[in-house]
Amino acid sequence: MKNNGIPLIGILTARKSDGTIAGNGPLFIEIQKKLISLNGISFVFIPEEVETDHISGYCYSPEERRWKKESFPYPDLVYNRIPFRSSEKKEKSQWLFKHLQEKNIPFFNPCFIDKYELFQLLKKDRTLRDYLPETILVQKQHELLDFLKNFGGIYLKPTQSSKGKGIVRLRLDGPSGIQLKGINRLETYPSIAHFWEEWAEELFKKQYLAQEEIRPAEYEGKRFDFRILAHGNQDGYTLTGVGIRLSQEQEITTHIPLGGKLLPYQLVQSNEHDEFIQTIISTIGKSLSSHLGYFGEFTIDAGLSKTGRYYIYEVNSKPMSFDEADIEEKKIENLCRLFLQLIEKSSKI
Incomplete structure (x- = not known):
């Protein structure tokens, strides 16, 4: 497909584990409808289908109410909607971002935020x-205890999650106990050592931060x-x-x-x-x-x-x-x- 001077926007997403294209379909459809009213057009694509001279992508037709796979020239702009951190870190995705910079094609947003x-x-x-809020990276047991004692209550959050996933709250419970509250859980530990023994692996694997609890x-x-x-x-x-x-x-x-x-x-x-x-x-x-x-x-x-x-x-x-x-x-x-x-x-x- 040639864009004939009409602004062409590429919406970048990723493939799901089952092979289908991921992303917010309703959003992509509404963007297409709005762009057409502004004399522009968009298509959805994934990094793996980018070639040196063209891109295979999917264009939504409001008249036919369906997606059609076509071949496109490089777009005038890329809107990054890759929904998975793992997909964004892949070699092909990183190559594409570098390639877009070399071709002076504007794109946003460049990455997920840690x-x-x-x-x-x-x-x-x-x-x-x-x-x-006061914030530290969870690295040592005694640092976490000092931080908790300082504020009385803290939140633990994975540095690379979203939508509230993985968040728990810790509060002091008695002279040495610790109460943990999550979305669907409530647990008490006799001491920071008991908490650390159960949680250390998770805290390091997902790289948690600790943040003071705001009332x-x-x-x-x-x-x-x-x-x-x-x-x-x-x-x-x-x-x-x-x-x-x-x-x-x-x-x-x-x-x-x-x-x-x-x-x-x-x-x-x-x-x-x-x-x-x-x-x-x-x-x-x-x-x-x-x-x-x-x-x-x-x-x-x-x-x-x-x-x-x-x-x-x-x-x-x-x-x-x-x-x-x-x-x-x-x-x-x-x-x-x-x-x-x-x-x-x-x-x-």
């Missing part, structure tokens, strides 16, 4: 430093977090939408798949919240892009403590779909306009 690397990066910024502000007796979506534009970064996630049966995480409940931002909105959100979006976007490569979109998980202090918990480079229809619609709009802006910008270089 939680501890993120903490170290954001800590360098004077504005963001005050919003970060969160509540809405109707339940903890809530901000889920913030931002996109790049010509002027830097813009807020696409904010959703509120409320804890339900468990308060370890507010992620919807793990039992969190959705609330409209308007229920808790204030000038202070708005100011905090606007302040961090641009600074986080610029920090990520200057150190890791261009981030055209990201989500921020942030919260408010009982004492009224704001915290940044996580930043995600491959946002899940928002359950709020208006935010999801604005996401498609902002994404597609960003695609075209970046293509126009790169054509002038």
